[in-house]
Amino acid sequence: MTLYEDKQVKTNMKNKPFLQALKGEILEVPPVWMMRQAGRYLPEYMAVRKEAGDFLNLCYSPVLAAEVTLQPIRRYHFDAAIIFSDILVIPDALGQKVAFKTGEGPVLDAIREKSGLQTLNPNGFLNHLEPVFEALERVAEQLPGETALIGFCGAPWTVASYMVGGRGSPDQKEARLWAYRDEEAFGQLIDMLVEASILYLRRQIEAGAEVLQVFDSWAGNLPPDEFYKWCLLPMKRIVQGVKAVHPDVPIIGFPKGSGELYISYVEATGVDAVSIDTSMQCGWARDHLQDKVTVQGNLDPLVVVAGGKTMEAAVHNILATLSSGPFIFNLGHGLVPETPPENVQRILELIRL
């Protein structure tokens, strides 16, 4: 029996390695998935994307969304599928106009004053998201038995930064300014997003999600006090709100770029795992985070574009540092459109050899 066969047998004996790792088990072969694994680098995705036309239309077409969710599972046998959707479906469902324009990303009718909050309608917003739940149900039916299904949402701070800024911005200036100038009104927006996120995530579980990930992509620029107020505490409330109803569903937090504040985040929010970004030292994550939660990460998506020996060395470095604790292999951010699909395949070979 080769090492390869031995490992395969052990993996197959257990059900869903991804869930095992989230329970704190240390697996010989870590489970692996990749942020934006369903995306523009895959020709089969581009074909469906073309069929769907508008990006939001793809998110809201259960058959097509399920199809693109499953594409990378078929191609690569990742240990988890993540439902194809977008973090901005929540503002869209709350009644804020959201459009995805080619080449410039999402554009929203910005809300920058208290009065703007009244244009949002949290009643019945879940109805608007029914297509997402139907897509989850479709994926759950079709997934291989060893593959886990991840539901997700954007964290309140990150979603708010788009709602207030009207688009993505590297410094989230408008949202940060509003939070300083009128903490109460901005807090009402965050509260609304916390409540909406809890309801949305619960329904995703009921539709078949076995794990949740909450993406706080813009957590990294905030001063610590603001981070506590707008990232850490809202996430704590979300975890509590979801776990009050579904205590056994693991939740992964991703406070991207928050550096040494990851420690407080892990200690305070009650997440089962954290996704670490590309800039974090794996050794530091091992020493300061992995003793508390499962760590997921953190290959640079750009090294996957480059490929070759540089990519292999980066993969081995992460495996060597984090495999001794509860660990899920992933990227530090999403795959980019220029990624050669064969480089993704090579990473899976390196991990599962």
Next chain:
Amino acid sequence: MTLYEDKQVKTNMKNKPFLQALKGEILEVPPVWMMRQAGRYLPEYMAVRKEAGDFLNLCYSPVLAAEVTLQPIRRYHFDAAIIFSDILVIPDALGQKVAFKTGEGPVLDAIREKSGLQTLNPNGFLNHLEPVFEALERVAEQLPGETALIGFCGAPWTVASYMVGGRGSPDQKEARLWAYRDEEAFGQLIDMLVEASILYLRRQIEAGAEVLQVFDSWAGNLPPDEFYKWCLLPMKRIVQGVKAVHPDVPIIGFPKGSGELYISYVEATGVDAVSIDTSMQCGWARDHLQDKVTVQGNLDPLVVVAGGKTMEAAVHNILATLSSGPFIFNLGHGLVPETPPENVQRILELIRL
């Protein structure tokens, strides 16, 4: 004698509090300056800017550059003046076309291949920068006796990210990809920038700079191995190269956004001080950095736009946490154009009261 008078007397008895803090002294009233203290928030700056026309023309006009450098000193009596210039004068002096377009920031003729390096000419580039040295000489003559003069440059990684990307980008994708794909060629670009930075900084000292700051504004997204290669080691070489000739001139490093990697940076580069960005916990900086070097930072420039009690609380929090060690009060990033000048005044009152 009131507390106020007592503190003033102590401060005035010593020469240049800014230099004292950089030598590791703990002052009762910490020295203070602000990144981009000479800038668009000041009406007197806007008047000179209009006169100069093109932004680079302002950088290369010794009389005007000296004038805008001195404006915030006259208005606020900061403890340090920083020569008005830009980090992109080095590529400009090396022969790469650099333009500043209103509303979109700097635009360069991007270099993305090894052959592009041959278009750069490091011989005699210092001649192109003579106006900067003349501006420094002019400022040095006019500065009050207690005010220190800071020279600066961009760190090689950050400058390279503009040279390769052709403009600022939140993820420095082009530079990172080139570094992965052709480490040797990208390394040659970094080497060239290290050498140019050393020569440029030495000449700034000879023209009157008493302190140097090296801005690595885009250090925060790099994976740790890349951070070591392209930020930490080049900075170490710059510090060694400058100190070989000017051992007593303090050097402040600013590896913005590099989180827990600040520790390695401080330990390895030989800097006398680090500027910490807005996202860093002051308590963490006190515990992990201030025992090794002087810490400078880190008020959020956006809280200075907001002003009021929120700003006052943020100032007090920083003072309370960092004043017990060697400390320079500053921002975590540059002042923005929307800043009300009276809020800057208020901060100085809070610090010096």
